[in-house]
Amino acid sequence: LALPLAPEAIVSLPVEDLKAILARARASGAQLALCRDIRRRGRNKVAAQRCRRRRLEAIAGLRAELGRLGREREQLLRARGHAQRALGTLRGQLERVTREVMGALSSGTPLNSVTSPGTGTPGDG
Numbered sequence: 001l002a003l004p005l006a007p008e009a010i011v012s013l014p015v016e017d018l019k020a021i022l023a024r025a026r027a028s029g030a031q032l033a034l035c036r037d038i039r040r041r042g043r044n045k046v047a048a049q050r051c052r053r054r055r056l057e058a059i060a061g062l063r064a065e066l067g068r069l070g071r072e073r074e075q076l077l078r079a080r081g082h083a084q085r086a087l088g089t090l091r092g093q094l095e096r097v098t099r100e101v102m103g104a105l106s107s108g109t110p111l112n113s114v115t116s117p118g119t120g121t122p123g124d125g
Contacts, residue, residue, distance in 0.1 A: 001031055003038075010035050011042030 003010070004025035010018060022035060104110070 001028075001034055003027075003031060003035065005035075007038050007042065010038045011046070 004021060004027060005013070005018075013021070018035070018039070022032060027035065
């Protein structure tokens with residue numbers, strides 16, 4: 001069947017323009033059916049291409065987010081390590097001060113002569 005338009009034009013033209021051209025060309029029923037089929041397949045091809053492009057863009061976005069989240073995770077793990085070390089230091093200081101205070105209480109030594117944590121100077125009590 002001979003068509004009055006190229007397949008690319010059938011796919012890309014607005015529906016009203018396509019109908020007008022086909023009416024002027026006095027297209028037969030078989031030609032109209034073929035044009036509808038070409039248009040449907042062409043539109044579906046374009047939609048599939050858009051879908052693939054969006055999927056690839058989404059994958060690229062997810063990969064970028066995965067990289068960012070990996071870097072954030074590493075940063076948080078480092079911060080947790082620093083916090084755990086600081087907590088260990090504070091617990092050690094608390095144990096030392098507790099021992100000093102308990103020792104001072106059991107020996108009858110006044111509390112204001114016990115050293116403050118980390119300074120080595122007498123505390124305020």
